[in-house]
Amino acid sequence: MTGIAEPFDLGAYLRAETPRIEEALNAAVSxxxxxxxxxxxxxxxxxxxxxxxxxxxVLCVAAYSACGGQSPRIPELAVSLELIxxxxxxxxxxxxxxxxxxxxxxxxxxRVYGDEVTVRAGAALIPLAALRAxxxxxxxxxxxxxxxxxxxxxxxxxxxxxxxxxxxxxLRAEGSVLDGAALDHLHRLKTGALLTASLRxxxxxxxxxxxxxxxxxxxxxxxxxxxxxxxxxxxxTATATSLGKNPSDADRDKTTYVGVxxxxxxxxxxxxxxxxxxxxxxxxxxxxxxxxxxAQYVVERRR
Amino acid sequence: MTGIAEPFDLGAYLRAETPRIEEALNAAVSxxxxxxxxxxxxxxxxxxxxxxxxxxxVLCVAAYSACGGQSPRIPELAVSLELIxxxxxxxxxxxxxxxxxxxxxxxxxxRVYGDEVTVRAGAALIPLAALRAxxxxxxxxxxxxxxxxxxxxxxxxxxxxxxxxxxxxxLRAEGSVLDGAALDHLHRLKTGALLTASLRxxxxxxxxxxxxxxxxxxxxxxxxxxxxxxxxxxxxTATATSLGKNPSDADRDKTTYVGVxxxxxxxxxxxxxxxxxxxxxxxxxxxxxxxxxxAQYVVERRR
Numbered sequence: 001m002t003g004i005a006e007p008f009d010l011g012a013y014l015r016a017e018t019p020r021i022e023e024a025l026n027a028a029v030s031x032x033x034x035x036x037x038x039x040x041x042x043x044x045x046x047x048x049x050x051x052x053x054x055x056x057x058v059l060c061v062a063a064y065s066a067c068g069g070q071s072p073r074i075p076e077l078a079v080s081l082e083l084i085x086x087x088x089x090x091x092x093x094x095x096x097x098x099x100x101x102x103x104x105x106x107x108x109x110x111r112v113y114g115d116e117v118t119v120r121a122g123a124a125l126i127p128l129a130a131l132r133a134x135x136x137x138x139x140x141x142x143x144x145x146x147x148x149x150x151x152x153x154x155x156x157x158x159x160x161x162x163x164x165x166x167x168x169x170x171l172r173a174e175g176s177v178l179d180g181a182a183l184d185h186l187h188r189l190k191t192g193a194l195l196t197a198s199l200r201x202x203x204x205x206x207x208x209x210x211x212x213x214x215x216x217x218x219x220x221x222x223x224x225x226x227x228x229x230x231x232x233x234x235x236x237t238a239t240a241t242s243l244g245k246n247p248s249d250a251d252r253d254k255t256t257y258v259g260v261x262x263x264x265x266x267x268x269x270x271x272x273x274x275x276x277x278x279x280x281x282x283x284x285x286x287x288x289x290x291x292x293x294x295a296q297y298v299v300e301r302r303r
Numbered sequence: 304m305t306g307i308a309e310p311f312d313l314g315a316y317l318r319a320e321t322p323r324i325e326e327a328l329n330a331a332v333s334x335x336x337x338x339x340x341x342x343x344x345x346x347x348x349x350x351x352x353x354x355x356x357x358x359x360x361v362l363c364v365a366a367y368s369a370c371g372g373q374s375p376r377i378p379e380l381a382v383s384l385e386l387i388x389x390x391x392x393x394x395x396x397x398x399x400x401x402x403x404x405x406x407x408x409x410x411x412x413x414r415v416y417g418d419e420v421t422v423r424a425g426a427a428l429i430p431l432a433a434l435r436a437x438x439x440x441x442x443x444x445x446x447x448x449x450x451x452x453x454x455x456x457x458x459x460x461x462x463x464x465x466x467x468x469x470x471x472x473x474l475r476a477e478g479s480v481l482d483g484a485a486l487d488h489l490h491r492l493k494t495g496a497l498l499t500a501s502l503r504x505x506x507x508x509x510x511x512x513x514x515x516x517x518x519x520x521x522x523x524x525x526x527x528x529x530x531x532x533x534x535x536x537x538x539x540t541a542t543a544t545s546l547g548k549n550p551s552d553a554d555r556d557k558t559t560y561v562g563v564x565x566x567x568x569x570x571x572x573x574x575x576x577x578x579x580x581x582x583x584x585x586x587x588x589x590x591x592x593x594x595x596x597x598a599q600y601v602v603e604r605r606r
Binding site: 035036037039040041044087091094095096097114115116117119120121122123124126127128130131134144145147148151152154155156158159160161162164165167168169171172189 | 338339340342343344347390394397398399400417418419420422423424425426427429430431433434437447448450451454455457458459461462463464465467468470471472474475492
């Protein structure tokens with residue numbers, strides 16, 4: 001593995017990489033069967049193919065390369081993580097959750113296709129993601145055993161002990177005050193589980209060593225928290241500078257990192273997590289410039 | 304395979320088989336991770352462990368035995384189908400769908416745990432089902448290749464080209480009049496996809512021949528339609544005889560087999576499908592008394 005080449009042009013990397021991810025994502029949702037009703041197909045397209053950061057597939061591809069993976073077909077596997085993320089956003093925006101009008105600058109899926117179709121379309125993305133992970137793993141050329149480990153990783157991260165567990169903790173946290181540890185636990189599940197799975201799946205596909213997997217676990221946990229702290233900071237500063245993005249009532253009633261640590265304290269926390277993420281890579285000698293740059297990117301992003 | 308031994312005591316078979324299924328179902332949902340919030344665990348238990356017919360696992364176990372499968376651990380695989388079915392019922396009962404108060408004689412999951420937790424808990428069952436199918440397939444002792452075919456079968460049946468596609472057709476059929484062919488197509492997806500997958504998964508686990516798989520496909524399609532026609536007949540007769548089970552407003556606004564064919568015509572249709580199901584078994588020499596009896600059971604059941 002190479003040493004750290006700073007400054008690394010992450011922007012150029014993302015501009016090169018995301019079109020391949022978008023292409024694989026398009027292919028994943030347009031494996032059109034005649035049996036899929038048109039309205040369901042459109043709702044799925046709306047929820048998945050809107051403009052997103054594609055952070056999870058990017059992390060998966062980066063971890064794959066960092067661990068020595070060579071197949072150009074890795075995006076076909078990586079998009080399984082975006083399908084899970086897209087379903088979670090579709091359900092997040094429902095009236096019984098955040099009741100959101102806008103997502104990625106467009107009306108939410110439920111505002112366009114109705115709540116009932118959105119619940120169904122979101123749920124349909126979960127088995128699609130599992131199938132996609134299977135086929136993607138095989139496209140990359142891994143063994144049956146590794147393919148199974150990959151699908152298990154995805155299913156665990158997307159389940160009650162992962163993302164959904166965090167979502168339910170988040171629902172119940174509304175209107176109550178959490179301490180720092182409870183807030184960390186919530187976000188480790190809600191955001192961290194899928195981010196960490198993205199890295200682990202890339203690493204598993206590349207046949208990474210146990211040490212590299214453990215390093216990526218630590219990196220993923222730190223990046224996940226940094227990501228969430230940055231979210232809270234964006235929410236708070238968007239309010240302060242009237243950038244037209246107001247936190248919802250629900251958000252205002254939730255414990256945030258800015259609420260617990262203050263704005264300056266939250267910025268410090270985020271940077272500590274970035275440093276922790278980078279240190280984890282050093283420990284396992286995963287000196288990948290993309291992963292290093294991504295750790296900083298998640299706290300510097302503007303959306 | 305044995306010839307048809309009539310009369311076959313299906314009641315005794317079900318009384319012997321369902322406790323094994325309940326046990327496996329309990330184990331599937333109580334693989335408790337410390338990471339699963341208590342409320343989510345309870346909502347999942349409520350949605351899954353209520354008293355159901357367990358028709359899908361029963362079909363899976365019966366198809367497995369009919370195709371020569373010997374492992375006593377087949378219920379561990381079969382319950383993956385019940386997990387998908389349970390999630391679909393949890394989402395069906397949401398206010399934006401059927402807004403149901405009662406399910407299997409108890410308050411629906413959303414009435415007890417709220418809509419937001421129910422959406423989440425339902426979605427969490429999908430990756431759990433995929434994991435369960437994996438582990439169940441391995442418990443039964445199939446090859447990696449067959450295990451993959453089984454998980455793919457489950458994911459396809461539970462997806463946009465299967466059950467969810469049928470659910471969306473069903474949503475859009477409210478308030479419009481369908482002809483017999485459109486009604487068949489809707490129910491082939493909505494109910495038939497998972498029933499057929501139940502049989503195919505049992506057969507795949509037993510290493511069934513292609514001919515047996517095709518016969519079970521035909522059997523499954525016919526049994527699925529018979530099941531739905533029986534549902535419509537139950538709804539209609541429950542109204543007529545005031546058995547305390549009234550169709551919802553939404554149901555009354557839907558095209559039903561009784562609406563299309565009349566009550567007598569619907570009873571005839573159901574019996575035709577039962578005959579078709581049995582004929583399919585004969586063709587492939589799958590002379591299993593359980594499957595034969597189950598075909599009749601789905602139209603004679605009282606709930």
